[in-house]
Amino acid sequence: MHIQAIARNNLQLYNELRRQGRSGEELALVKAAYELATRLYSGYYQSDGRPFVLHTVGVAGILALLRMPAEIIALGLVHNVYSNGNFGDGRSHVYSTYRNAVIVDAVGPDVADLVKRFRDRRITSKSIARMEAEFDGLGQTDRYLLALELADYCEKYLDQSVLYFGDASWVTDEVSTIGDRLIGLANRLELPDLAALMSELFEAVARQEPPPPALMTGPKHKYLYFIMPMSARTRTRTLMSGWYRRYIRGERR
Numbered sequence: 001m002h003i004q005a006i007a008r009n010n011l012q013l014y015n016e017l018r019r020q021g022r023s024g025e026e027l028a029l030v031k032a033a034y035e036l037a038t039r040l041y042s043g044y045y046q047s048d049g050r051p052f053v054l055h056t057v058g059v060a061g062i063l064a065l066l067r068m069p070a071e072i073i074a075l076g077l078v079h080n081v082y083s084n085g086n087f088g089d090g091r092s093h094v095y096s097t098y099r100n101a102v103i104v105d106a107v108g109p110d111v112a113d114l115v116k117r118f119r120d121r122r123i124t125s126k127s128i129a130r131m132e133a134e135f136d137g138l139g140q141t142d143r144y145l146l147a148l149e150l151a152d153y154c155e156k157y158l159d160q161s162v163l164y165f166g167d168a169s170w171v172t173d174e175v176s177t178i179g180d181r182l183i184g185l186a187n188r189l190e191l192p193d194l195a196a197l198m199s200e201l202f203e204a205v206a207r208q209e210p211p212p213p214a215l216m217t218g219p220k221h222k223y224l225y226f227i228m229p230m231s232a233r234t235r236t237r238t239l240m241s242g243w244y245r246r247y248i249r250g251e252r253r
Helices: 010-019 024-040 052-065 070-078 097-121 128-137 140-157 158-164 169-188 191-205 232-247
Strands: 044-046 224-226
Touching: 010 024, 010 052, 010 070, 010 097, 010 128, 024 052, 024 070, 024 097, 044 052, 052 070, 052 140, 052 191, 070 097, 070 140, 097 140, 128 169, 140 158, 140 169, 158 191
Parallel strands: none
Antiparallel strands: 044 224
8 A cells, every 4th residue: 555545635535436436326425424524523623733634534545545345434534523523512522312313414324323333443552452352253344443443543644643743642652552463453354555554654653753843733732623713703702792792781772
């Protein structure tokens, strides 16, 4: 797998899927998942400074090159929305029937079910022993979910992304501790291209000097962060000003 071939934006992803001869239904599903991601991550940025949706596109791009089913590629675009997507309910790291309904409405019940199941396939130094022990008994779907999790690790190392995080220790410490075991899981999944990509990316970042602090996002940016558009700020100030005049100062029109 060539790093340069991994899709970095939605058009590159669509073009890769078209080259593979994917059906119209498959293309429509992936597009719907991308559009859902743009809504749930509107205004959000990865801790390296990129629009956050580009991270999910990169994950989907890796899965596409691995010839994963369209449902798994679509999942790659929205895999962590229960934790960090903005559903407008002011909550995070939570499942709800409302959130599930939003996902079902956009991408259908099958992908929605995968989003829910994926939460149990996150790999950390605390969970990897369980993943390894359970591996032989896993069905194909759970193996796809593990492959997605490994692709997620990979994407954070593309373009040396983790070096630009304000604080990437939650990723880099895990890779330093269990990187070889992550690669081992890729091999057990019979995905040698993914294993080779992980090895290449992990080693490249380990050899690289950190960028100048001026290029990093600052220590407070650890996962993702939100920037409110200027137009929204103006509307918010206008609404708050009207609310203040009406209910605090008692003005009436």
